Amino acid sequence: MATRTVLITGASSGIGEALAQEWAEQFQNDLIILAARKTDALEQIKKQILARLPAKIEVQKLDLEQPKSIVDFVQVLTAENHIPDLVIHNAGLSQRSLAKETSIDVDRRLMEVNYFGTVYLTKLLLPHFLKRKQGQIAVVTSLVGKFGSSMRSGYAGSKHALHGFFDSLRAELAAELGPDAVPITMICPGFIRTNISVSALTKDGSTQNTMDSGTGGGMEPRECARRMIAAIQARKYEATVGGKETLGVLLKRFLPGLFTRMIYKAKVT
Ligand SMILES: NC(=O)c1ccc[n+]([C@@H]2O[C@H](COP(=O)([O-])OP(=O)(O)OC[C@H]3O[C@@H](n4cnc5c(N)ncnc54)[C@H](OP(=O)(O)O)[C@@H]3O)[C@@H](O)[C@H]2O)c1
Incomplete structure (x- = not known):
């Protein structure tokens, strides 16, 4: 296989x-x-990684909340001739608070990092993909990008928005370049054992600082990564990754009334 340049955001x-x-x-x-x-x-x-593998790795600073940081980041990639063949938009910030109590500043911050940051980075990379007539995009959203649940209103909104943006972009790129030129894979994880709930924003913008039981009991990140890579390599339009919670996507589609009642009863964490 040809050598690719692969950008992974939120790789820390x-x-x-x-x-x-x-x-x-x-x-x-x-x-x-x-x-x-x-x-x-x-x-x-x-x-x-380099201690155990003969890999080629570069490190770059990127703050998706700061448009200037995104512009500077792409300028460095361009100057170093490192415009990616594949971008994996993985960086993200979660939330644990009721909508009625959550400051609008928290909703805006979630949108800024998860949605606008990702969209802006994509828009700065797009001219390169269009010029080359090829590229590949993967976007890590969430199961709550497919259905909402308690304590996640702003987070769910930001992740739903990503599906709307990238489904539209996929259609535009297919019309302009053909259906296979720039594959876009939307990946929706369920519970994965990471620090996402520790760094999640609460109602006033402070971080939760504790691990949720769902996240703590979730899938190992390496297993999640293997499944994501398989979906990206297969150029799937959309994939869910996680345990039985991923069935929620099918339940919502085929039994929406039952699913909505189940979500009412879901434990609020
Ligand atoms: N774990 C789960 O159960 C779960 C479930 C569904 C979806 N997801 C999604 O999976 C993705 C990865 O999350 P994770 O679970 O691995 O959580 P994590 O360990 O907290 O990682 C989040 C990553 O996002 C980066 N990030 C946060 N704010 C950023 C900003 N302003 N600019 C640039 N990077 C930023 C962080 O890096 P820095 O702090 O160094 O910037 C970190 O590398 C996220 O999009 C999350 O929404 C996770």
Whole structure:
């Protein structure tokens, strides 16, 4: 297989870190660019990978909440001739608070990081994909990008919005370049054992700082990463990853009344 440049956002922990480890293991010729705010953590992950594999890894700072950081990031990629062949939009921020109590600033921050940051980065990479007439995009959303649940209103909104944006973009790119030129895979994880609930925002914007039981009992990030990579390689339009909670997507589609009543009763954490 030809050597690719693969960009993984949110690679400093959890699923992104696991994706970096797995990608380096499976595709040793690819150049992997690890991006996030915590470059020390990224450097550490790079070091760990290079200690056991002959991988090619670059580290770049990226803050999706700051448009200038996104512009600077793409400028560096362009200058270094590292525009990715594949971008895995994985970075994200979650929420644990009731809608009625949550400051609108928290909703805006979730949209800024999860939605606008991802969309802006995509828009800056798109001209390169269009010029090359090829590229590949994967977007890590969530099961709550497919259905809402308690304590996640702003997070669910931001993840639903990603589905709307990228489904539309997929149609536009297929019309302009043909259906296979820029595959877009939407990946919806369920419970994965990472720090997502620890760093989740609460009603006033402070972080929750505790691990939820659902997340703590979730799938191992490396297993999640392997399944995500399989979906990306198969160029699937959409994939769910997780345990039995992923059945919620099918239940909502085929038995929406039953599913809605089940969501009412779901434990609020
Ligand atoms: N774990 C789950 O159960 C679960 C379920 C559904 C969906 N997901 C999704 O999976 C993705 C990865 O999350 P995770 O579970 O691996 O959680 P995580 O361990 O908290 O990782 C989140 C990553 O996002 C990055 N990030 C956060 N804010 C950022 C910003 N402003 N700019 C750039 N990067 C930022 C973080 O890096 P820095 O702090 O270094 O910037 C970190 O690398 C997220 O999109 C999340 O919504 C997770």
